[in-house]
Amino acid sequence: MVKQTVHAVIYKDAESDQWVAHCIEYDVATQGDSEEHAIAMIKEAVELHLEDRDPTDEYAFYQPVEGKVSVHEVAVDAPTLLHHRG
Numbered sequence: 214m215v216k217q218t219v220h221a222v223i224y225k226d227a228e229s230d231q232w233v234a235h236c237i238e239y240d241v242a243t244q245g246d247s248e249e250h251a252i253a254m255i256k257e258a259v260e261l262h263l264e265d266r267d268p269t270d271e272y273a274f275y276q277p278v279e280g281k282v283s284v285h286e287v288a289v290d291a292p293t294l295l296h297h298r299g
Contacts, residue, residue, distance in 0.1 A: 220282045221255045223248055237278050239263075 220237045226244070234255035235242040243258040245251030266274075 219259060220278050221252065222282070222284060223251050223255075224284075234258075237282065238276055239274060240276070 219239065222235045222237065224233055225231075225248075226233050231244040231246065232248050232251035233242065233244050234251040236255055236259050239259055239262055241255070241258050241262050243251065243254040245254045
């Protein structure tokens with residue numbers, strides 16, 4: 214087994230008490246009851262994702278990320294329908 218480092222964005226869901234974890238490189242997401250639980254769940258979800266893949270297509274869905282990942286709030290113009298969400 215080879216170790217691979219991936220990046221996960223972890224955040225508290227605004228509409229529930231769950232924490233969301235999203236792996237950037239493999240576009241895999243999961244959730245947990247706490248930040249620590251979400252981290253454990255994303256590790257498991259990515260490992261299962263890799264385990265279930267066709268070995269001849271090892272990196273077909275892999276999007277490499279270089280360096281430190283940062284998260285930014287960005288204001289975008291959205292349809293009026295979405296404005297009620299804040």
